[in-house]
Amino acid sequence: MDSVDRSSEPKYECLLFDMDDTLYSLSSGLNLACRKNIEEYMLQNLGINENEVPKMCLDLYKEYGTTMAGLKALGYEFDNDEFHQYIHGRLPYEKLKPDPFLRSLLLSMPQRKIIFTNADKAHVANVLARLGLEDCFEGVICFETLNPPVEFTEENSYGFEFLTSDIQVEPKRLSSLVDENFDICESSKISLPKLPILCKPSVEAFEAAIQIANVNPKKTIFFDDSARNIAAAKTAGLHTVLVGGLVVVQGADVALTSIHNMREALPEIWLSEEEKEEEQAELLYPATPIETFVLA
Numbered sequence: 001m002d003s004v005d006r007s008s009e010p011k012y013e014c015l016l017f018d019m020d021d022t023l024y025s026l027s028s029g030l031n032l033a034c035r036k037n038i039e040e041y042m043l044q045n046l047g048i049n050e051n052e053v054p055k056m057c058l059d060l061y062k063e064y065g066t067t068m069a070g071l072k073a074l075g076y077e078f079d080n081d082e083f084h085q086y087i088h089g090r091l092p093y094e095k096l097k098p099d100p101f102l103r104s105l106l107l108s109m110p111q112r113k114i115i116f117t118n119a120d121k122a123h124v125a126n127v128l129a130r131l132g133l134e135d136c137f138e139g140v141i142c143f144e145t146l147n148p149p150v151e152f153t154e155e156n157s158y159g160f161e162f163l164t165s166d167i168q169v170e171p172k173r174l175s176s177l178v179d180e181n182f183d184i185c186e187s188s189k190i191s192l193p194k195l196p197i198l199c200k201p202s203v204e205a206f207e208a209a210i211q212i213a214n215v216n217p218k219k220t221i222f223f224d225d226s227a228r229n230i231a232a233a234k235t236a237g238l239h240t241v242l243v244g245g246l247v248v249v250q251g252a253d254v255a256l257t258s259i260h261n262m263r264e265a266l267p268e269i270w271l272s273e274e275e276k277e278e279e280q281a282e283l284l285y286p287a288t289p290i291e292t293f294v295l296a
């Protein structure tokens, strides 16, 4: 008989992190620079009218999760790697500085830690190297993971693994995941819109990430700066933390102004269930100070 001491089991087994504007601040300017590069790509490489580009860029981002996914859905044909190289190749990466505080925080967390981003693997490697966080994560679920058949090695020179998904994101498998969540689609014969690119905030992308990482969503916390990603993550059954926001949005269990505040806002990450109960008991029944009299 297994003698598992459940009381010492941690409440959470895995921490799933978005990367851009979550592990570093939006104020770095990378986000803005990236958007400018996307607009320039639409203008220069796809021949889209200059007056239409900014609104179209934003509308497609809102509708499809990323502008790239929206462009593909509209029928624009371009090479994925070339697109990523164009929009990320000239980013001011030098603005990202090593973050030893976050590094020590991450390394002190006992759970599995995985990146889940819409970005491509080259961008992930650049950002994590600049932040000094290359060895803080067990793996990365990125654009190439969810959108094969781009060939890439399972491990790169930065020492962390890019998770692959040969079986998990095979279209039929994803359809079954969708059907499981939306039974009505099966019974009413409604055909779901084809996803040209699988990315957050689609619930299917979260379901795929959960499978690829092989985690129990009930024991996983997802961190992201995007309110809509948080909402989708909640639908997929994950615990959710909005990073960079001052208010709790729909679907967010917790809101942090900075990823640096994890320890204060989420002490349970570091506590086993047993320790947590002890801590709560201490709060309910604080130890009564005993006065000692010395009789002489």
Ligand SMILES: [Mg+2]
Residues within 6 Å of the ligand: 018, 019, 020, 021, 022, 224, 225, 226
């Ligand atoms: Mg983000």
